[in-house]
Amino acid sequence: MLQSFLRESERIRKGPPGPQLAVLAVFCLALAFVPLFVNDYWTRLIVFVFLNISLATAWNIIGGITGLPSFGHGVFFGLGAYTCAIMMVRFDMPFVIGIAAGGLIAVLFSLLFIPILKQRGFYFALSTLASMLAVETLIDYLPFTRGVEEWDQGWTLPEVMELEGFYMLFLFLMFLGIATVIVLLPSKYGMAFRAIHKDETLSRAMGIPTMRYKVYAFAISAFWPGVLGAVFAPFMTFISTANMFDLGITLNMILVTIFGGIGTVLGPIVGGAMLSVIDQLAWSNFLELHRLVYGLMIVIIITYWPGGLVSSLWSLQRWALMRLERKGARADGREAHSSKAGGDAR
C-alpha cells in the first residue's frame, strides 16, 4: 500500500505535466473549503502563505530554474501594487483592470533589465537590488505616485471584496502560478532555461538563443509578482513604498525557494508552507526571541540540507522504497525457497 503510493508519487513527480496538474487542481480545490472551518485570523494567515508560495514560485523561474539570482524581484510586486492603486484611485478603474495593468507594467518594466541580463552571479544580484532601490526612490519622489509632495505618501484603496473573496483569488493565482511552472518545465522553454542555468556557453553552441530565453524567463517571473502585488494592494487597503518595496519581500521569495528546494516545482510550495509553520511556532513560543529562533532554524536547515526540504524528502522516499522492495524481495525469496525446498538438495 505505502509502497505503491510512494512509487506512484515518484512516477507523477518525474512524469508529464498532465497528472501533476490534476494533483495540483485537486489540492487547490480542497483548500478552497478551508475558510468554512477556520476563523478570520487563520484565513488571513493562509492568504499570506499562498502569497509567499506564489511569489517564491515566480522567483524560482528566474532564480532557480534559469540560475539568475534576482535580488530585486520585489520591485515587480511593488510596481504591481502601485499600478493597481493608481488605476483604481486616480483613474477610477475597476479592480480587474488594475490587476491586468499590474501584470502588464511588471512585464514591460522587466524588459528594461535586458542589459542587466548579460551579467551573472553577484553582478546580476547587485544590479537587480540596485534597480529596486532606484525605483523605490523614484516612486517616493514623484507627485504622480503620491510621493514626496502629497501629504499621505501612499495610497488608500477602496474595499473590493470580503476576506473570503481574497482567499479564493489568491488561491486561484497560486494555482495558476504553479501550473505555469509545471507546464513550462518540460517544454522547449523550460529546457532552455535549465540549460542556460547549467552552462550558457554550451547552450549557445547547441543553438539556444540564450539572451532571448533569459528575457522570456525574466518576463514570466516578473509577471506573477506584478499580478500578485496588484491584488495585494486592495487586500491591505493602504500601501506605501515602505511596505511594498520592503527588501524583506524579495528576501522572502529567495529564502522560501532555497529552503524548500531551488529549481523544483514542489520546493517553493513546501518551503512556503514550512516556513510559515516555523514562523508561527517561533511567534507563539518565543515571542521576544522570535526573530532569533526563526533565523537560527533557517541557518541550520540551509547548512544541513542545502538541496532544500524536498531533496531530503526525496532521499527519504527512495530509502523507504528500497527498504520496502528489499523486504518484498526477501519475502518472495522465502516463498520460492520453501516451495522447491523438497527436491532441491543444495
Added chain:
Amino acid sequence: MSESDMILRASGVSRYFGGLKAVADVDLNVRRGEILGLIGPNGAGKSTLFNIISGVVPPSEGVIVLDGKEMHNLSPEKICAAGAARTFQSVSLLHGMSVWENVHVASCFRGTDRIGSMPAAECTSRALELCEMADKADRLAEDLTVGEQKRVEIARALATNPMLLMTDEVLAGLNATEANGILEILRAINRSGVTIIFVEHDVKAVLSLCNRLVVLAQGQKIAEGPPQEVVQEPEVIKAYLGGRYA
C-alpha cells in the same frame, strides 16, 4: 572542384590573442560528405580554429563560408542553427539532467530539418539510437562513463541536425573498445550524409577514419592531402617529433 562541392570554405583566417598568433592565415576547404582529419601537435591552433568556425571566438581576420553563407560574424547559436555542430575537448554535458534531456534540448532548437520535418522527440530518439545510448536515456549525464558521455555529446551535436559535425578530441581518455565504438558511430553519421571534421591526436584513428588530412603547426597549415601521404611528409614528422626525425 566547383563551389557547390564545398561545404565549408575558410580563407585567410587568423586569430590573435594579444601578441600571440594562435591561428595565422589558414585556408581550410571542406568537401561535402568527406571526413576531414585535422591534426597537429599541442598548441597548433586546432581548437582555436574550431572555436572560430563555431563562433565561440570571432576571427581577427578572414572569411568563413558555410554552404554558401558567410558566417564569421554570426553568434554560436546562429552558426549551430545554420548547420555546424561541435563537441568539446573536455566533455561538457548538462549535469543534473538526464541523457534524454541533454539531447532533447538540442533537438528543440535545431535548425531546419534537412531530411523532412519531424517532431523534436523523434529527432532526439534517432540521435540517441544512432549513438547507441537509447537504453540509457533515463540516466543522469554525470552518472555515465567517459565513453558514454562522449556518445551523448555526439548525439547532442547530431540532434541539432547539422550538415557539418566537428569533433574535438572525442577519443581522448577512451580505451580501444570504446574508441572503436565511437569511430563506428562517426562512420554511420557520415554515411547518413553529414560531413565531419575530426580533430584528434591518435594518428592511427585518424588514418583509419579520414579521407583527407590537414596538418596545423604553430597556427599555420603545413600539409594537406590523402592521409597516408601526409603523414610521410618530412614537414609533418618534424612538427610532431622534432627536426632530427625528419
